[in-house]
Amino acid sequence: MxxxxxxxxxxxxxxxxxxxxxxxxxxxxxxxxxxxxxxxxxxxxxxxxxxxxxxxxxxxxxxxxxVTDAVSPNLENVKALASSPVPFEQAVRMGVGMLARKVVTDRRITGVVKLVIAESRNHPELATIWHETVVEPGITLLSGLIAAAQARGEIRPGDPRLYAFGLMGPMVLSMVWRETFEPIGAKPLDVPALAEQHLDTVLKGMRP
Amino acid sequence: MxxxxxxxxxxxxxxxxxxxxxxxxxxxxxxxxxxxxxxxxxxxxxxxxxxxxxxxxxxxxxxxxxVTDAVSPNLENVKALASSPVPFEQAVRMGVGMLARKVVTDRRITGVVKLVIAESRNHPELATIWHETVVEPGITLLSGLIAAAQARGEIRPGDPRLYAFGLMGPMVLSMVWRETFEPIGAKPLDVPALAEQHLDTVLKGMRP
DNA sequence: TCTTTCTAACTGACCAGTCAGTTATTACTC
DNA sequence: GAGTAATAACTGACTGGTCAGTTAGAAAGA
Missing domain, CATH: 1.10.10.60 (Homeodomain-like)
Incomplete structure (x- = not known):
């Protein structure tokens, strides 16, 4: 047998x-x-x-x-980016480009992000972990870079935090698109191309 | 008794x-x-x-x-916008502004959007309905406006569909933020302010 | 041998869905 | 318009299937 x-x-x-x-x-x-x-x-x-x-x-x-296990690699990415002393535009391009190529296209990560969103009412502690370890540090880092560039006169006035949301928004939309609409046959989204075109547009729009 | x-x-x-x-x-x-x-x-x-x-x-x-019941008011909005013959920039500002003030701040709608994302694997027919009736028509409308403006030389070259995603991304991020992170005590997000600053930035960046 | 790791059969709580019976409303009668 | 029959709306106790979590004991290793 x-x-x-x-x-x-x-x-x-x-x-x-x-x-x-x-x-x-x-x-x-x-x-x-x-x-x-x-x-x-x-x-x-x-x-x-x-x-x-x-x-x-x-x-x-x-x-x-x-969910907590899936935080750590993202945490590493944020840390690595925070400690690299490069000029503003290059840092932003690196950060968003990494999101587009490494994070948004990785089903293991987008899957967890979807879970955090879906279960945030039933398991708020998981939303808290992601918020405290990845989301808030990431936004703080990015808006800090923007504020510094504004102080140097490289960027127009405007709320740095809102600028950060404006930059990251399409990456979140990309995750939703891949998780929700691509599986049902929607037109696939070229995420790196979106990241590049969006960066070109927004960085141009942010200049004085 | x-x-x-x-x-x-x-x-x-x-x-x-x-x-x-x-x-x-x-x-x-x-x-x-x-x-x-x-x-x-x-x-x-x-x-x-x-x-x-x-x-x-x-x-x-x-x-x-x-979920299907919650589609119809959004469908109305898309239709209303499609049939109003206003110039490009004004139409985009109207559309995104409406999203910021009416859609993203309405818990009944953000709640359903969250459900569609969360249950898209178990109930793909609902993702299909939202995609076909609201999402795809909205993107088609917006990217059509962008392509027409490009033909008139008002906007730089670039994929109109990716421009559309770039404009809408922060509104999707706002929905996620309100549903997932605000309930656990994250800094509230001023969605209309985000919409305005993002529109100013992106529309400026899209000009030739 | 004895301990650790693992399996497979089991249990009990939970909950979607049912249905026999109850109450409100309408229709009809005188 | 008071009484009464017929119907539609509704209740709540019940059931049967499902599945998280348990456990007795087998297999592997030391």
């Missing part, structure tokens, strides 16, 4: 949490928190449902781990 | 569907489709759970009705 060459299951406690998190991210991103089935997560991770409970206490606990 | 002055229930079949849809919109927007409880919808609509089934066949049917 059982092919004896293939072990019925492998014991790899060191790899399990990451494998489970990866499978859980897929299922949560596809279904949302409530509709996601732990049996499905276990299947994709190659374990039984019971094994999940060796590593995570509850479904909500696993969900929190998935 | 029962205060005889207050009738145990009122019969108002004509008003019921609208009352149920209104209550359902609230609950679905707060909890999402799966986590929403029909008992809670019934309670807020002032009826029993059984009464819901006199007007809607299933929970999914009620959900579809909520």
């Amino acid at each position: 059982l092919p004896p060459g293939e072990p019925k299951f492998r014991r790899r406690p060191a790899d399990r949490p990451a494998e489970i998190l990866s499978a859980a991210l897929e299922v949560f991103a596809e279904r949302g928190f409530q509709a996601a089935r732990l049996e499905e997560v276990a299947k994709r991770a190659g374990v039984s449902k019971g094994a999940l409970y060796l590593y995570f206490e509850t479904k909500a606990d696993l969900f929190r781990a998935v | 029962l205060p005889p002055g207050e009738p145990k229930f009122r019969r108002r079949p004509a008003d019921r569907p609208a009352e149920i849809l209104s209550a359902a919109l609230e609950v679905f927007a707060e909890r999402g489709f799966q986590a929403a409880r029909l008992e809670e919808v019934a309670k807020r609509a002032g009826v029993s759970k059984g009464a819901l089934y006199l007007y809607f066949e299933t929970k999914a049917d009620l959900f579809r009705a909520v």
Whole structure:
């Protein structure tokens, strides 16, 4: 009955949490928190449902781990950008360009962002984590750069924070587009091209 | 036991569907489709759970009705804008301004938009409806105006569709901000101010 | 051997959907 | 216009399926 060459299951406690998190991210991103089935997560991770409970206490606990785990790479990006001493326009182009090429096109990230939006009422602590670690530092960094450039006379007057929202908006729209409308057959969106054209337009519009 | 002055229930079949849809919109927007409880919808609509089934066949049917019902006012806005023969810049300012003042600040609409994003995998037909009736017509209208203005030499070369995304992006970001981050105590966003500054910047940047 | 990791069958709470019975409203009668 | 039958609107207790979380014991390793 059982092919004896293939072990019925492998014991790899060191790899399990990451494998489970990866499978859980897929299922949560596809279904949302409530509709996601732990049996499905276990299947994709190659374990039984019971094994999940060796590593995570509850479904909500696993969900929190998935979302908080996905914060860190973005946090790295913000930090890296903050510590690179380049002129204003170059820094903004680097930041938005990175968003377009690395973040918006990465389903694992857009999926989590969608989850944070969708479940912000049921799991506000996750929205708080993303806000405090990624969103607010990112906006603060960007609007700081803008304010400094304004002080040097390189940019027109105007609320730096609103300028930051104006720059980032189309990247958020791109995430929504890829998650919501491309799967149902909408015209695909060329995100790097959008980023480039938008940067050209807005940076020109921001000049005195 | 029962205060005889207050009738145990009122019969108002004509008003019921609208009352149920209104209550359902609230609950679905707060909890999402799966986590929403029909008992809670019934309670807020002032009826029993059984009464819901006199007007809607299933929970999914009620959900579809909520989301499709919320399309129509937006559809009206797009149509009204399409048929007003005003010059390019004025039309764009009217459109984005209307979004900022009427759409982004209306919880009933931002709530439904959030639902469409969140449930697009489980209920793709709703994403399709919104895409076909509101999103694609809106983008087509806007990029058509831009292309015409380019033909008259009023606007620099560039993909009109990407210009449209660049204009609308911050309004989508605003919806996300209000739905996701303001409830957890993030700095409130002055959406009309954002719309105005962004329009000033982008329209300036789009000029030849 | 004993411990750790894992499975598979199980349990119990929850909730969408049902339905037998109740109440309000309308229609009809005298 | 008072009484009464017929109908439409509504209630709330109930049911059956689903699924998060549990557990007894098997498999792997030391």
